[in-house]
Each structure stands twice: as C-alpha cells, then as structure tokens.
Amino acid sequence: MIHGLLRQSPLKTDPVLQGHPASSRHLVIAGAAFHQSMVWKAFGQADRAQAEWEVFQRQWRLSAE
Secondary structure (H helix, E strand, O other): OHHHHHHHOOOOOOHHHOOOOOHHHHHHHHHHHHHHHHHHHHOOOHHHHHHHHHHHHHHHHHHOO
C-alpha cells in the first residue's frame, strides 16, 4: 500500500514538494520505508523489515546532502 501511494503521486511532480529542495524527496521515501519496515516487523517478517530499514537509512542520509 505504501509503495502504491508513492507510485500514484510521483515525487518529481508532486505539487506539495514544489519549491522544496530536491533532498526533501528523500525524506518522503525514507518515511515510507520506515513505516513499511514497522509494518513488516509487526507481521513477523524480519527479512523484509530489515530490507526496508536499510532503504530508510540510505534515504535519510541522502536527505542530509
């Protein structure tokens, strides 16, 4: 569901992000990955949770550049 929402509202054309630095887009992806990681964790899917956690960390660091 989370990734589906991101596909429906492409970050490059999202009017909410207009006027914000490009690095803000990384925060959106990081937030989605964080949420998805917690969902997978709650369902006992440790491997999937870890994979999303790594996406979160990578995108969070990119947002600081």
